[in-house]
Amino acid sequence: MSEKTNGRTQGIDIPVGARLSLEVLGIEEKLASALIGYAKGKYVVAQLPSLAESNKELLFQYLYAGNAVTVRYLKSGSVFGFRCEVVKYLFSPFPLLFLTFPKLVESFNLRRHKRISCLLPVCASIHGATYNGLMTDLSLSGCGLGLTIMRKQQPPVGVDDEVLLACPLFGGQDADPLPCRIKRAAATVGKIELGLKFTELPESARQGILSYIQSAAAILDQ
Numbered sequence: 001m002s003e004k005t006n007g008r009t010q011g012i013d014i015p016v017g018a019r020l021s022l023e024v025l026g027i028e029e030k031l032a033s034a035l036i037g038y039a040k041g042k043y044v045v046a047q048l049p050s051l052a053e054s055n056k057e058l059l060f061q062y063l064y065a066g067n068a069v070t071v072r073y074l075k076s077g078s079v080f081g082f083r084c085e086v087v088k089y090l091f092s093p094f095p096l097l098f099l100t101f102p103k104l105v106e107s108f109n110l111r112r113h114k115r116i117s118c119l120l121p122v123c124a125s126i127h128g129a130t131y132n133g134l135m136t137d138l139s140l141s142g143c144g145l146g147l148t149i150m151r152k153q154q155p156p157v158g159v160d161d162e163v164l165l166a167c168p169l170f171g172g173q174d175a176d177p178l179p180c181r182i183k184r185a186a187a188t189v190g191k192i193e194l195g196l197k198f199t200e201l202p203e204s205a206r207q208g209i210l211s212y213i214q215s216a217a218a219i220l221d222q
Helices: 053-062 203-220
Strands: 003-009 019-024 031-039 043-047 068-075 078-090 096-100 105-109 116-126 129-138 142-148 162-166 178-188 191-198
Touching: 116 142, 116 203, 129 203, 142 162, 142 178, 162 191
Parallel strands: none
Antiparallel strands: 003 105, 019 031, 019 068, 031 043, 043 096, 068 078, 078 096, 078 105, 116 129, 116 162, 129 142, 142 191, 162 178, 178 191
């Protein structure tokens, strides 16, 4: 985590089934679990975590009522965490762990660089074919892309496929396209949405992106 938001909220916003990481006081190992549900202001219910067979006794030794637990989960590029206490655990009819409802939830931004929303025209080359589209968000590490392409003409795309991306922001009309790798891809009828990571970032492109982000951030903060 390189960019802390220090965000705080009075409640939790997490979907049922989300993966949880539990740190139980007295157990060095982080425990994997999943959210089963919660009653606002009362309790949180998670899957009862497990340890290796040799350490099971250790787990139940520290899952006593009142012992401290730190819960963390990932949502929208940020890790959220809260402190709570063990209420009780059950084996039957299902292995469940009951925790006190948190009074405070904190978030930390996982992105290495500041990302802003934008609408910038771009030209993307994928598997030798060229497509026009719009850049929908931007940071020094990558960008989001929306391409309007009829389904029959949509190129097959996958994670880590290469994309050459041209945009005047990267150093003018004559600047070389930036090589990128696909990190996220979603296709719908007539549209492809891509999350790209820059694999090379010349200084001219870096300065152009940084200047745009700073200018846009200054306007949005007003």
